[in-house]
Amino acid sequence: AQSVTQLGSHVSVSEGALVLLRCNYSSSVPPYLFWYVQYPNQGLQLLLKYTSAATLVKGINGFEAEFKKSETSFHLTKPSAHMSDAAEYFCAVSDVRGYIPTFGRGTSLIVHP
């Protein structure tokens, strides 16, 4: 069975500050990992995905995530937050056997001017 834990239901940063959203996963086999973002009144859209090609994955809008097997983590970062980054962020895990990813509970990113 797979699971995802996102630490912190809300993260608040100032505009221009570092964004760090935490995700830890549990999987009995090598995982595929995803970050999705949901803007208000919209569905989720893919930010980035890890498929074992490289441990540091770059996504859209300046976000990146690093896969750390020893820590079973896949934290999402962005060097400088922008007001437009305010949204809900979801981490998800799947494996080679599964078609349906398991989603975390989500982290709401709040960006202050």
Add this chain to the structure above:
Amino acid sequence: KAGVTQTPRYLIKTRGQQVTLSCSPISGHRSVSWYQQTPGQGLQFLFEYFSETQRNKGNFPGRFSGRQFSNSRSEMNVSTLELGDSALYLCASSFDSPGANVLTFGAGSRLTVL
């Protein structure tokens, strides 16, 4: 390229009624999955359809059902609505690729049960 289209976007029902939600996937996507999103429970998987067959199912009561048509369009139905069914229902479509399966979501149908 058109995205995933969900209709209706908003609807209000009363307890005991039933509701049908529709999802048109991206052209060429054969898998359609449905999720319920609420503030308290987050994103919960309802079911997934592929080639008109339910391939995966989440842990929801039988009041929640779905189907997929030959053109991959999908509908979900909730019968005997309860207040707790108020939620955003999201549909997602994808190619049939296990593992690194990227989902493309629609904007959702927001259901309010009074």
